[in-house]
Amino acid sequence: MTTEDMREFLETGVIDAGRMRAIEGNAVALGYPSLLMMESAGRAVADTVLARGPSRVLVLCGRGNNGGDGMVVARYLQHLDAVDVVYPDCGTTTPSAAAQLALLRHCSVALHPVRCAADVEALSRLFEEADVIIDAMLGTGAAGAVREPFVTLVARANASGAPVVAVDIPTPGIRASRIVSFHRPKVEGAAVADIGIPLEAEIFTGPGDLTLIPSRAEGAHKGAGGEVLVVGGGPYQGAPYIAAMGALRAGADIVRVASPAYIPMPDLIYERLEGKAITVDHLETILRLVDRADTVVCGMGLGKESHDVVLAVAEAAQKAVFDADALALPLPAAKETIYTPHAGEFARMTGAEPPVDLTLRGRSVKAAATTGTILLKGPVDVVSDGSRVRFNRTGTPAMTVGGTGDLLAGIAGALFCHLPAFEAASLAAYVSGRAGMLAAEERGNGMLATDMPERIPEILFCHPAPD
Ligand SMILES: NC(=O)C1=CN([C@@H]2O[C@H](COP(=O)(O)OP(=O)(O)OC[C@H]3O[C@@H](n4cnc5c(N)ncnc54)[C@H](O)[C@@H]3O)[C@@H](O)[C@H]2O)[C@@H](O)CC1
Ligand SMILES: [K+]
16 A cells, blocks of 8 residues: 555644644654654754854753754754753653763763753853754643743743744743744744654554543542443344443443343443333433433444434434444434444445545545544544544454444544544544454454453553653
């Protein structure tokens, strides 16, 4: 498969720190080491600074990777008359920034560790003499009110009169005359430096996307992981339970299954519906449950006769994932919706088979996603919310076994409690495919959908923190 003609799926405009972190994580997973990205970033800023022909440059660095970028800039400027690097000599640092500082000790630059405002005040001469000041204090990792020694460094830089070049994004409060953002602008008006991130890091899902999942606060209450309601079962009895296990393993705290069929599973809450199939007679019970749930996952094992119920669920639900038999016309749409069709269901939804060519397939899913996010399952999954398109290629042919689609819908349901539809669907596709790959490593084509849930936590929750 080639991606050369897939540039049309690159997003444009300003992106937020979370998305940038995800892209960087995906680039690292594709084999572009963080240190090399930093080198490329710092080099681009150094070129911008050198174009101004300065002789004295003051580089203000932080402890994170933004500071690391600043140290790379300083290294490329070391042959100027004077390069002074100020950095905080306290707090934790990242491995990449630490590596840059170690390298800088062997360069022709003056290093000035500071701990407090007084240390900064003692360096006031550097601010007065600088032709250019580089702001590499805080980047996309800035959080909360700016603390010392940065408060004083920002004040000194603003008072100096020298032009400030901000690295990636300005430290809050600083007046930058130029901003050089990496890969994509993080604020309006920034110049963009291409740091060579592979296209696929952006349009394909990857482990970097896992950083989008919000971490759970210490002392979180029961239910903080989300409450998912699965509505399904009838002609096929196991399907809603497989979805429910997917939701539980993907982090939902409480998962209820409203179904005519009972399969004993102690971790799930069974909401019994009388009879052999779900009908409008069950609506009152179901809608009461919809009211309590963060996300409803609906359609698996349902049969074709329950579409009125599906439409009523859609009407009442805030967030819903529709799968399998729910994917019929008229299409249900909750306030926020994810549809998880395979090719046949997509054809039923839209009246046309999805094209085989990936670029055309991307366009077709994008055009069809008018009432919610569509996750079209296939050897390469395609996700679109009508404006963005993302592809996912985790998975294995062993996943053609029954039940894997149900599981994916359940995973999407759990992630949807915490993420917007497009992000939840993209990540669900990634996680489900990875779970299938891990299960298939042990069991090959004898793998079952029920082998997959237990592999989900190691993918979702036990990944190493990014550098
Ligand atoms: N991750 C990567 O692969 C790449 C990252 N890059 C750079 O890395 C930056 C992001 O790096 P990080 O995630 O390490 O984050 P930052 O370097 O932006 O900031 C994190 C550091 O700042 C401190 N901090 C945060 N908020 C603060 C506040 N309000 N007051 C005082 N200190 C505060 C933190 O304790 C931490 O030490 C980007 O903006 C970009 O410049 C580039 O090198 C390109 C590659
Ligand atoms: K900065």
